[in-house]
Amino acid sequence: MQFKSDTSEIQSYLEDTSAIQGGYASGVYFAESYSEVSEILRECSRTQTRLTLSGNGTGTTGGRIPFGGAVLAMPKLNQILSIKKNSDGTGTATVQTSALLYDVQQAVEEYGLIYPPDPTERFCFIGGTIANNSSGARTFKYGATRNYVERLKIALPSGELVEIRRGEIFANNSNKLTFKTENGTRYEVPVPTYQMPKVSKHVAGYYAAPNMDLIDLFIGSEGTLGVILEADLKLLPKPDRIFSGLIYFADETNLLNFVNEARERSRRAQSLTELSARALEYFDKFSLNFLRPKYPQIPAEAVGAIFFEQELTDSTEDDLLQAWLGLMETHSALIDHSWIALTPDEQQAIRDFRHALPAQVNEWYAKFKQRKISTDMAVPHHRFPELMKSYQTKCEAAGFDYILFGHIGDAHLHLNILPKNSDEAKRAKDLYRDFIREAISMGGTISAEHGVGKLKAEYLVEMFGEKGIREMVRVKKAIDKSLILNIGNVIPEPYLAD
Ligand SMILES: Cc1cc2nc3c(=O)[nH]c(=O)nc-3n(C[C@H](O)[C@H](O)[C@H](O)COP(=O)(O)OP(=O)(O)OC[C@H]3O[C@@H](n4cnc5c(N)ncnc54)[C@H](O)[C@@H]3O)c2cc1C
Incomplete structure (x- = not known):
C-alpha cells in the first residue's frame, strides 16, 4: 500500500467538480486489496483519524474533498x-x-x-x-x-x-x-x-x-x-436499436406542451409500437447560447430544445418515427432545423452535445473561481411548472446570468446561476436558499441526483428538520462509532458533536 503526501501528487484528490476550494489532508492512501482497506479503516478508527473516500472526482458537491485527516483511494480495485x-x-x-x-x-x-x-x-x-x-x-x-x-x-x-x-x-x-x-x-x-x-x-x-x-x-x-x-x-x-432527437422550438409554451404529451404517452405506452421516451431532457435559450460557440448550427430563432431517446426494433421503427414526427408537428417544433439521429455515431454526437453543457458550466465556475450555484431540486410533477417559472422570473428580476437545463421528464432541472462578481455571488446564494425553501414547500427534494456532499449539508436541515437530522446522526453513530468516515458529508458537522 502506498501513502503519498507530496502536494503535487495529491492535489487532484483535494478537489472534485464542485469548485469548492481549500480541501486539505495529511496524504492519500492507495489501497490495492480489500484487506488493505480494512487495515486503513482499523487504524483510522483506533486513532480517530478522519478518512475521506475518493472515487474518480466527478462528483459535483464536494463529497470527496477532505477537510483534515487522510484520503482513501482505490484506483487499482477496478476489475x-x-x-x-x-x-x-x-x-x-x-x-x-x-x-x-x-x-x-x-x-x-x-x-x-x-x-x-x-x-x-x-x-x-x-x-x-x-x-x-x-x-x-x-x-x-x-x-x-x-x-x-x-x-x-x-x-x-x-x-x-x-x-x-x-x-x-x-x-x-x-x-x-x-x-x-x-x-x-x-x-x-x-x-x-x-x-x-x-x-x-x-x-x-x-x-x-x-x-x-x-x-x-x-x-x-x-x-x-x-x-x-x-x-x-x-x-x-439491450434494445435492438435506438433513435434520438434534438428538437428545437421557437416558442416555450409549445416546447412544454411537447414535453407533457411525450411524458404522458410514454407513461401510458403498452405496446412496442407506441411512443415511449427513455430520456427527455431540456435546454433553455441561455443553455443554447452557452453552447453556440461550439455548435454554430443551433438555429437563431430557437428559444429551447428537447433531447429524447426512443428504443426500437426493425419492425417498430416506422411507427415510432411517425409518432415522434407527428408530435413535433402538433407542437410546432422547428423540424427543419432539428436533429434526428439514427446511427450510433450520430447518437453519440447528440449525447456529446448534452454532456458539453454541464461540463462547460463546471469549467466556467472553475475559471471564474466562483462557488457553484446549481440547483438539483425535484418536485412532484404537478408543481413543476410553478418552480420552473419561479426560477426564470426571480433570476431575471435579480439581473442574473443563468442557464436552466436537465431532466425535464422527471420534473428535475438544474438551474445554474452565473455570478459576475462577489456581490452577485452573495445574492445568488440567498436566492438559491429561497428556491430550496420553495421546492421543499411544494413537497420536493433538495437533491434529486447529485447528493448533498458538503455543498448542501446545511440545506438538509431545512428539508428534514432538526429531528430528521438527529435521526440520521443515530444511524451514523450506530455504524461509524469513532466518527471517522466522510465527516462533513450529508450531516452538518455540528450535529455529530451532540
Ligand atoms: C459533467 C457532469 C455531469 C453529471 N451529470 C450527472 C447526472 O446527470 N446525474 C447524476 O446523478 N450525476 C451526474 N454527475 C455527477 C455524478 O454523480 C458523479 O459523477 C458520480 O456519481 C460520482 O462518481 P465518482 O467516482 O467521480 O465519485 P467522487 O466524486 O470521487 O465521489 C463522490 C462521492 O462518493 C463517495 N465515494 C466514492 N467512492 C466510494 C466508495 N467506494 N465507497 C463509498 N463512498 C464512495 C465519495 O466520498 C463522495 O462522497 C455529473 C457530473 C459531471 C462532472
Whole structure:
C-alpha cells in the first residue's frame, strides 16, 4: 500500500467538480486489496483519524474533498470480475468499486445487455455512483442506480467486512435494521422515521422507509457509512436499436406542451409500437447560447430544445418515427432545423452535445473561481411548472446570468446561476436558499441526483428538520462509532458533536 503526501501528487484528490476550494489532508492512501482497506479503516478508527473516500472526482458537491485527516483511494480495485447472462435475457455484472462506469457499460453491451444508470458523466467509478445513487437521462425510463444494485461488499468504519444481498435483511417491526459482519459483530441501526418526498428522484439524506431493505441504507449514503468494495449489478436486455432527437422550438409554451404529451404517452405506452421516451431532457435559450460557440448550427430563432431517446426494433421503427414526427408537428417544433439521429455515431454526437453543457458550466465556475450555484431540486410533477417559472422570473428580476437545463421528464432541472462578481455571488446564494425553501414547500427534494456532499449539508436541515437530522446522526453513530468516515458529508458537522 502506498501513502503519498507530496502536494503535487495529491492535489487532484483535494478537489472534485464542485469548485469548492481549500480541501486539505495529511496524504492519500492507495489501497490495492480489500484487506488493505480494512487495515486503513482499523487504524483510522483506533486513532480517530478522519478518512475521506475518493472515487474518480466527478462528483459535483464536494463529497470527496477532505477537510483534515487522510484520503482513501482505490484506483487499482477496478476489475470487472464477471458478467453473466440469464435465460430470460437479463444478467448480472460483478464489479469492483473503481471499475469505470464507461468500461462496465461497454463490456456488458458485448453480451447483449445494458447497465441502465447513466449519469451524463461516464468517467466515474461504480463505487462513486452507488455512494451517490446516481441517475441521469435514462432514469426517466429505468430509474436510478438503486434499482440495479443486488449485492454490496462493504468495509465498515471498524475495518470489518460485510456482504449485503438485496432481499435478505429488512427493518423489523421496531424499525431497526440488524446485521452481522463476516467475523460476527452484530450491528443494530434505528431507521429514521421521516417521510421521503414523493418525487421521481431523490438522494438527499439516508434512505428510510418502513420494512426497508438494509442494502438501501448504504446506497446513496455518500460514503458516510462504509466503503463500497464490490457490487453485483442487475443488467437488462439491450434494445435492438435506438433513435434520438434534438428538437428545437421557437416558442416555450409549445416546447412544454411537447414535453407533457411525450411524458404522458410514454407513461401510458403498452405496446412496442407506441411512443415511449427513455430520456427527455431540456435546454433553455441561455443553455443554447452557452453552447453556440461550439455548435454554430443551433438555429437563431430557437428559444429551447428537447433531447429524447426512443428504443426500437426493425419492425417498430416506422411507427415510432411517425409518432415522434407527428408530435413535433402538433407542437410546432422547428423540424427543419432539428436533429434526428439514427446511427450510433450520430447518437453519440447528440449525447456529446448534452454532456458539453454541464461540463462547460463546471469549467466556467472553475475559471471564474466562483462557488457553484446549481440547483438539483425535484418536485412532484404537478408543481413543476410553478418552480420552473419561479426560477426564470426571480433570476431575471435579480439581473442574473443563468442557464436552466436537465431532466425535464422527471420534473428535475438544474438551474445554474452565473455570478459576475462577489456581490452577485452573495445574492445568488440567498436566492438559491429561497428556491430550496420553495421546492421543499411544494413537497420536493433538495437533491434529486447529485447528493448533498458538503455543498448542501446545511440545506438538509431545512428539508428534514432538526429531528430528521438527529435521526440520521443515530444511524451514523450506530455504524461509524469513532466518527471517522466522510465527516462533513450529508450531516452538518455540528450535529455529530451532540
Ligand atoms: C459533467 C457532469 C455531469 C453529471 N451529470 C450527472 C447526472 O446527470 N446525474 C447524476 O446523478 N450525476 C451526474 N454527475 C455527477 C455524478 O454523480 C458523479 O459523477 C458520480 O456519481 C460520482 O462518481 P465518482 O467516482 O467521480 O465519485 P467522487 O466524486 O470521487 O465521489 C463522490 C462521492 O462518493 C463517495 N465515494 C466514492 N467512492 C466510494 C466508495 N467506494 N465507497 C463509498 N463512498 C464512495 C465519495 O466520498 C463522495 O462522497 C455529473 C457530473 C459531471 C462532472
